Amino acid sequence: MSEANLLFENRDGIAWLTLNRPKGMNAINGEIIELYEKYIPEIANNDEIRAVVITGTGAAFCAGADLKEVLASQKLPPGEKDFLDRLCENVFNPLRDFPKPVIAALNGITMAGGLETAMCADIVVAAESAVIGDAHANFGVYPGAGGAALLPRIIPHNVAKYLLFTGETLSAQEMKTYGFVNVVTNDDELQDKTQKLALKIASKSPIALRRMKEVANQALDKSRDAALEHEQVLLRKHMRSYDFTEGLTAFSEKRKPQFIGK
CATH class of the missing domain: 1.10.12 (Lyase 2-enoyl-coa Hydratase; Chain  A, domain 2)
Structure with missing residues (x-):
């Protein structure tokens, strides 16, 4: 059996959820949504877990949704939740209102649905090499999980529109300047520093x-x-x-x- 597309690990009371499709730049697919749907309530109801970290394997944190699966889900019968319905209602909305602190650890390319995933977090830690953008405009796709609605609430309005309209990316340090990223760290220290931050938060009430x-x-x-x-x-x-x-x-x-x- 191949390894799951979303990995769960409890590290000393910190839940690590790791997107694990490195060859596909950790694009969100149906299996990832199903595993999120499984893990989110389990973590919420586990009193031993005090905080959550979301990160990725390989060169990308998450390059967005798997567009092939998005397109295929448009053919579902009327009334049945499609790919984006499930992603927004069962993953992103619960993460935004999650009862425990959520940290996004951006290990690399963060675009479209990856950016929207990071926007669900309370705190963002990024590797120096990470690049961050929206990218929906590059594919004629409209952001439906917070890209246009929430990004201008987090960073300056004109910077949000620059990312939305151009499809360009900005560096982790630039996004720290604009207030999106809280901490920028060396690539090889990302997990260690994120875990230390999560443990510090977990020590609180x-x-x-x-x-x-x-x-x-x-x-x-x-x-x-x-x-x-x-x-x-x-x-x-x-x-x-x-x-x-x-x-x-x-x-x-x-x-x-x-x-x-x-």
């Missing part, structure tokens, strides 16, 4: 991180006052949690807190 992420994700769609009210509502809930008391107690006792996510 899971319930506090989940609530922070919920408020932060929704903040841009709300007025200032509504966002502040949302934050206050969750604060009051959080003050009744075990982790809140444990954090303050550990601080007063000058010891490391032991968070349990409740």
Whole structure:
């Protein structure tokens, strides 16, 4: 049996999901979607896993969707979810609202659906050699998973349109300048530095991180006052949690807190 197109590994409480179609530049196909559909709920429900890393093998993080499979799925009977329906509804939407921190580790070429995958992450770490762009325009394809809708919320509006209209790519360092990438690292240190970052995040209170992420994700769609009210509502809930008391107690006792996510 050939190796799966999406690999799962639990590394000390960090779930690593690795796109594994290096000869196809890790283009997203049906098998990858099926495995995402399997792993996403499993990871969400596993209290031992505190964070998720998505990366790729070979020269690409992900060059987008497998266009042959996208085209073939257009022939499905009416009412049946096609390739893009499943990718958006069962993969990207759950990843954007995932209850645990998600880190994208860009090991190489990141384009189209690969860019949209990275946009689902809370934090982006990139190898120096990584190049990042949209590329839909190069194939007469319209972005349907966040490329046009969400990219201008992350980087400057005119830079987003430059990437959308030209199909060009920018370097990891350029995308760090524009705020898309958080950390740029040497290629051979990408996994090690990403794991260290994930472990640092995993040491925090899971319930506090989940609530922070919920408020932060929704903040841009709300007025200032509504966002502040949302934050206050969750604060009051959080003050009744075990982790809140444990954090303050550990601080007063000058010891490391032991968070349990409740």
